[in-house]
Amino acid sequence: MTILDGKKVSNDIKNEIKAEVDKMKANGEKVPHLAAVIVGNDGASLTYVGSKVRACERVGFESTMVRLSNTTSEVELLDKIDELNNNPDIDGFIIQLPLPDQIDTQKVLMAVHPDKDVDGFHPMNFGKMALDMSTFIPATPFGILELLDRYNVDTKGKHTVVIGRSHIVGRPMSILMGRKGFPGNSTVTLTHSHTKNITQITSQADIIISALGVPNFLKAEMVKDDAVIIDVGITRVPDDTKERGYRITGDVDFENVSKKASHITPVPGGVGPMTIAMLLKNTLLARERHRKSNKN
Numbered sequence: 001m002t003i004l005d006g007k008k009v010s011n012d013i014k015n016e017i018k019a020e021v022d023k024m025k026a027n028g029e030k031v032p033h034l035a036a037v038i039v040g041n042d043g044a045s046l047t048y049v050g051s052k053v054r055a056c057e058r059v060g061f062e063s064t065m066v067r068l069s070n071t072t073s074e075v076e077l078l079d080k081i082d083e084l085n086n087n088p089d090i091d092g093f094i095i096q097l098p099l100p101d102q103i104d105t106q107k108v109l110m111a112v113h114p115d116k117d118v119d120g121f122h123p124m125n126f127g128k129m130a131l132d133m134s135t136f137i138p139a140t141p142f143g144i145l146e147l148l149d150r151y152n153v154d155t156k157g158k159h160t161v162v163i164g165r166s167h168i169v170g171r172p173m174s175i176l177m178g179r180k181g182f183p184g185n186s187t188v189t190l191t192h193s194h195t196k197n198i199t200q201i202t203s204q205a206d207i208i209i210s211a212l213g214v215p216n217f218l219k220a221e222m223v224k225d226d227a228v229i230i231d232v233g234i235t236r237v238p239d240d241t242k243e244r245g246y247r248i249t250g251d252v253d254f255e256n257v258s259k260k261a262s263h264i265t266p267v268p269g270g271v272g273p274m275t276i277a278m279l280l281k282n283t284l285l286a287r288e289r290h291r292k293s294n295k296n
């Protein structure tokens with residue numbers, strides 16, 4: 001059994017990115033600049049955005065965190081997005097999700113200029129992804145592809161079962177695994193809350209990608225021998241033995257499923273760190289594209 005070590009691979013990727021940034025600096029070029037907008041005080045969201053800002057520092061990117069109050073109106077957020085779209089110093093930015101109820105998420109994501117949409121959430125970029133055109137691939141799915149690639153996991157002709165159809169993980173993952181090329185060329189089944197007899201489906205899977213957010217959902221009985229297991233779940237569960245009062249748990253019953261799996265991602269230390277590394281990769285790509293188009 002092989003652990004797909006997202007922590008290690010994400011560090012490798014960050015070192016590769018840092019080497020690129022060092023070259024930019026040596027050439028007197030502008031370094032990539034990522035901005036992250038966070039609306040409200042959700043603890044998990046603040047933690048993630050904090051990790052993104054730290055990751056930027058680590059690779060030598062500029063970063064800007066924009067904090068808006070929980071009562072921010074949709075218009076105020078759209079104004080902020082307009083400002084970021086028009087700021088030539090910002091190469092890419094993200095709007096951390098989820099947003100408060102008074103704000104229409106889809107409308108907001110459509111306001112981000114596609115060239116700065118390093119999350120790959122704009123319909124233009126999502127469409128390009130589905131059509132195999134060059135674009136920003138959403139960071140979590142991109143990270144999973146990169147992990148499969150770096151561990152040489154064979155995906156061609158395999159049956160991939162994706163659990164969960166969210167716009168940021170399950171849906172794009174189902175498209176990417178079925179695309180031509182590597183990692184891809186899988187036969188994909190996308191399962192969700194209306195799927196009947198899910199065990200019958202997961203039991204046939206060569207690769208399972210679970211993005212549900214239900215701790216211990218995927219049990220050993222649902223998995224065939226030598227399956228590849230990718231756990232995207234990150235649920236905080238209260239834990240008094242931990243200094244911060246909680247631990248994070250994936251969708252997979254790791255202890256038992258790992259005994260049957262050929263490859264498996266841990267939580268923490270699997271897909272989560274990869275997400276951050278690929279956001280940096282997308283920001284680097286955005287900078288390179290802007291340099292080519294603006295010559296600055």
Ligand SMILES: Nc1nc(=O)c2c([nH]1)NC[C@@H]1CN(c3ccc(C(=O)N[C@@H](CCC(=O)O)C(=O)O)cc3)C=[N+]21
Binds near residue numbers: 272
């Ligand atoms: N616009 C937007 N883009 C996102 O990419 C986005 C988002 N909104 N909203 C929330 C989800 C979630 N997400 C994670 C990123 C890193 C970890 C991560 O680093 N996890 C660590 C542990 C983190 C901890 O200890 O809490 C790990 O799994 O090892 C997890 C989850 C990005 N998301």
